Amino acid sequence: MPRPGTARPPRWPTGCASGGPATAWLSVDRADRDEHRWWSSLLVSLLECPAVPPGAALHRVAAQANGRETEAREGFLAGLVEALEELPEPVRLVVDDVHEIVGHPAQRALRDLVRHPVHGLTVVLASRLDPPIGLDRLRLDGRLGEIRADRLAFRTADAVRFFEAASVPLREDEAASLVERTEGWVAALRLVALSLESASDRSAVVADFTGDDRSVADYLVDEVLGTLDEPERRVLEAACLCPTVPLDLARAVAGGDETVDVLEHLETRTGMVTAVDRRRETYHAHELLRSHVLARLRRSHSERLRTMQQRAAAWFENHDDPAQAVRFAAAAGDVAGTSSLIRARGAELVAAGRFAELGEAAHLLRTRKATIPAVLALGALEDGGPDRAEVLLAGSDATDPAGVVARSMVQARRALVDTGPADTRQTCSVLVLPDPPGEVALRALALAGRANLHARTSPQEAGADAEAALALARARDWPWVELQAHTALAVVHSHVDRLATAVVHAQTVLDLAAGHRWQHTAGPAEALVVLAMSDAVGCRPEQALADVAAAETLEPAHGEHRTVLAAVRGVAEYDSGRLREGWQLLRAARIQALAKDLDARGVAFAALLEQQAALGLGRVREAQEVAGAVADKLEGTGDHAVLRARQRWAATRDPRARRTLGPALDGSRPCSSPLTEIDARVLDAEIALAAGQHPLVRRRLHEAARYADQRAVVRPLVVASPAVHDHLERHRGSFGELDPLVDRVLSIVHERSPEAAPPLTRREREVLELLPTEQSVDEIAETLAVSPNTVKTHQRGVYHKLGASGRRDAVRRARRAGLLTHGGPNPSDLTRVE
Numbered sequence: 001m002p003r004p005g006t007a008r009p010p011r012w013p014t015g016c017a018s019g020g021p022a023t024a025w026l027s028v029d030r031a032d033r034d035e036h037r038w039w040s041s042l043l044v045s046l047l048e049c050p051a052v053p054p055g056a057a058l059h060r061v062a063a064q065a066n067g068r069e070t071e072a073r074e075g076f077l078a079g080l081v082e083a084l085e086e087l088p089e090p091v092r093l094v095v096d097d098v099h100e101i102v103g104h105p106a107q108r109a110l111r112d113l114v115r116h117p118v119h120g121l122t123v124v125l126a127s128r129l130d131p132p133i134g135l136d137r138l139r140l141d142g143r144l145g146e147i148r149a150d151r152l153a154f155r156t157a158d159a160v161r162f163f164e165a166a167s168v169p170l171r172e173d174e175a176a177s178l179v180e181r182t183e184g185w186v187a188a189l190r191l192v193a194l195s196l197e198s199a200s201d202r203s204a205v206v207a208d209f210t211g212d213d214r215s216v217a218d219y220l221v222d223e224v225l226g227t228l229d230e231p232e233r234r235v236l237e238a239a240c241l242c243p244t245v246p247l248d249l250a251r252a253v254a255g256g257d258e259t260v261d262v263l264e265h266l267e268t269r270t271g272m273v274t275a276v277d278r279r280r281e282t283y284h285a286h287e288l289l290r291s292h293v294l295a296r297l298r299r300s301h302s303e304r305l306r307t308m309q310q311r312a313a314a315w316f317e318n319h320d321d322p323a324q325a326v327r328f329a330a331a332a333g334d335v336a337g338t339s340s341l342i343r344a345r346g347a348e349l350v351a352a353g354r355f356a357e358l359g360e361a362a363h364l365l366r367t368r369k370a371t372i373p374a375v376l377a378l379g380a381l382e383d384g385g386p387d388r389a390e391v392l393l394a395g396s397d398a399t400d401p402a403g404v405v406a407r408s409m410v411q412a413r414r415a416l417v418d419t420g421p422a423d424t425r426q427t428c429s430v431l432v433l434p435d436p437p438g439e440v441a442l443r444a445l446a447l448a449g450r451a452n453l454h455a456r457t458s459p460q461e462a463g464a465d466a467e468a469a470l471a472l473a474r475a476r477d478w479p480w481v482e483l484q485a486h487t488a489l490a491v492v493h494s495h496v497d498r499l500a501t502a503v504v505h506a507q508t509v510l511d512l513a514a515g516h517r518w519q520h521t522a523g524p525a526e527a528l529v530v531l532a533m534s535d536a537v538g539c540r541p542e543q544a545l546a547d548v549a550a551a552e553t554l555e556p557a558h559g560e561h562r563t564v565l566a567a568v569r570g571v572a573e574y575d576s577g578r579l580r581e582g583w584q585l586l587r588a589a590r591i592q593a594l595a596k597d598l599d600a601r602g603v604a605f606a607a608l609l610e611q612q613a614a615l616g617l618g619r620v621r622e623a624q625e626v627a628g629a630v631a632d633k634l635e636g637t638g639d640h641a642v643l644r645a646r647q648r649w650a651a652t653r654d655p656r657a658r659r660t661l662g663p664a665l666d667g668s669r670p671c672s673s674p675l676t677e678i679d680a681r682v683l684d685a686e687i688a689l690a691a692g693q694h695p696l697v698r699r700r701l702h703e704a705a706r707y708a709d710q711r712a713v714v715r716p717l718v719v720a721s722p723a724v725h726d727h728l729e730r731h732r733g734s735f736g737e738l739d740p741l742v743d744r745v746l747s748i749v750h751e752r753s754p755e756a757a758p759p760l761t762r763r764e765r766e767v768l769e770l771l772p773t774e775q776s777v778d779e780i781a782e783t784l785a786v787s788p789n790t791v792k793t794h795q796r797g798v799y800h801k802l803g804a805s806g807r808r809d810a811v812r813r814a815r816r817a818g819l820l821t822h823g824g825p826n827p828s829d830l831t832r833v834e
Contacts, residue, residue: 128271
């Protein structure tokens with residue numbers, strides 16, 4: 001296969017070979033730069049086209065061209081246009097490698113050809129650059145269609161198909177990597193494919209492929225570098241320092257006045273260097289060319305490269321771009337320059353999240369055993385953790401003002417991850433420094449850091465710190481501080497029961513992390529925990545499981561994360577229909593929460609969900625264990641009152657369970673979260689419904705629906721008893737502005753019902769609710785204030801409608817049909833004679 005860029009025989013694209021007008025193809029090379037030779041080659045290509053019959057006038061025009069009569073230009077052009085007009089069918093003329101004639105006499109001939117519209121002739125020009133042949137006029141006349149390089153470049157999917165067709169299939173990630181490094185250049189991908197054909201380790205070929213690869217290097221030397229003189233090479237080297245290079249930077253690095261002319265010449269002659277803006281103030285060198293040029297400089301001209309990098313560092317510093325200044329100073333091995341930049345602008349770089357540049361600076365200073373500015377430890381803390389930060393602090397200057405902030409943040413972060421928020425308050429008290437000129441970035445970092453460390457223990461103070469940090473970040477375009485502030489606000493709002501607002505902040509954290517490739521940092525882990533809890537209590541179990549899976553791939557930013565995620569996974573599994581697995585996970589999460597001494601909020605979250613799951617499975621004994629196990633932690637709280645009341649109601653169906661529930665309803669015992677507050681009202685409504693207290697039922701369900709709507713916590717309503725759901729269904733449309741929420745709750749309930757529930761009478765439902773308990777027929781009759789024979793009659797009706805063979809079977813079938821969600825033992829625990 002000829003190397004890309006050289007003259008080649010016609011290659012008939014699928015569109016030319018299989019349909020459309022007949023095609024004439026001219027592959028231009030350097031010999032066609034002469035105008036007479038150009039016309040001769042063009043006419044030969046046209047005469048070979050099947051659309052040109054033997055007697056066509058075009059043959060006579062070709063004979064004139066061979067006799068060098070093209071010097072009489074006007075007459076020759078008129079004859080050519082006339083001959084083309086006379087062709088019996090349309091012709092497509094493809095002229096490939098047009099860039100070869102730019103700047104030569106043949107360019108004028110091409111301009112003359114396209115200037116005259118010829119009926120039935122379509123001219124297709126393929127070129128690395130726009131030939132100066134009046135394209136603007138053609139656009140204005142509506143005669144020009146364009147397919148630019150970005151549309152010709154391969155995307156990942158194209159590359160995957162290409163390598164499969166070449167019998168060297170690659171994984172999608174491998175193809176994506178090559179597309180990124182080749183910028184989708186098909187010729188380069190073809191060279192890769194050729195290398196892969198004989199490779200024993202294809203993954204190594206893919207990983208190592210750069211512009212310094214032998215096949216690509218040969219092409220670049222022959223087609224680009226070999227055509228340049230020394231001054232031009234200097235300008236090209238300057239253009240390769242960055243993916244995009246401002247014209248002024250190229251001029252400063254190359255050190256010559258001819259930079260503009262050389263860059264324009266490189267664009268015209270090579271197509272590998274292109275202007276990226278209409279004013280031609282910024283240029284881009286193809287990634288393969290960049291990697292090749294830089295590799296050659298590192299191997300053969302290291303001192304020249306170092307000088308270029310130092311010039312670039314100075315230019316970026318003068319143009320207020322400290323990140324690039326540090327990058328080039330560190331690359332040049334300039335210890336003094338790098339240290340000076342970090343001391344002056346390091347806090348800004350941390351605030352902006354420029355961790356790569358900070359890491360390069362830290363590596364250089366540690367390697368050269370230089371004193372390390374303490375601000376580098378702040379960067380390492382966010383992008384590596386406390387261990388890496390402490391290593392840098394050990395080599396820092398003890399008098400460095402940033403060291404106070406860095407040391408306290410490292411200590412607090414370690415305490416937070418290892419133990420919990422209670423141990424961070426004293427450590428964090430020195431974080432916020434005075435605000436002298438030049439310390440704004442350090443102050444913003446300290447505010448955001450303190451906000452995250454206090455978000456759970458002092459949410460009001462943390463919220464104020466986070467808002468202050470966010471204002472500073474937005475005013476100065478510091479995305480890392482912005483992410484940190486949104487992280488703190490997500491946690492703060494989730495702990496003060498504004499879950500919808502917390503979700504907005506959490507999603508912003510994930511968006512910022514994805515946009516800046518910060519997914520591995522602490523912020524996304526916090527955000528995913530907030531989203532997982534929101535999805536769990538919002539009855540979105542599949543999304544909650546996805547949140548948990550994503551969060552578990554990250555290092556926990558807080559000591560309680562693993563336990564909370566375990567509880568969320570448990571409730572999501574349970575709500576997805578995997579009841580036993582979900583209950584077991586919740587049980588383990590509650591045990592872990594107690595063992596790790598989580599705060600009352602975390603323990604109550606796991607305990608409430610575990611008890612509901614245990615009762616839903618009919619595991620009365622296990623449910624009884626929950627309230628006892630958490631008594632020491634939750635004694636005196638509304639959460640414990642709800643746990644005890646639900647257990648009593650499930651076991652006895654005694655309305656006096658409301659007395660136990662009372663403190664959670666009247667506020668005399670505080671509830672740790674909206675989950676408990678709503679749960680208490682739903683449970684009270686269920687008890688009141690059984691007692692026939694319908695006005696109270698309506699009031700409690702209105703309260704529960706209002707809280708659920710305000711706090712975005714609908715799960716207590718979704719997992720309520722069938723009797724409560726029946727009440728909601730019967731009164732659907734009477735909840736006013738809360739009707740949409742009630743509709744959503746009932747929609748979720750219906751979606752989760754594995755089979756249609758049989759129509760039971762009110763009295764049959766009352767009997768069914770008591771079947772999972774250990775009460776005898778006589779006891780059920782006493783509870784319902786009816787005779788034992790009436791109970792037996794309704795019991796037989798329930799068995800018949802459920803198709804059950806007995807009491808245990810009826811309970812099983814009722815649970816599968818969604819008629820029972822709580823209460824009573826497992827059917828296997830029923831031992832009374834039926």
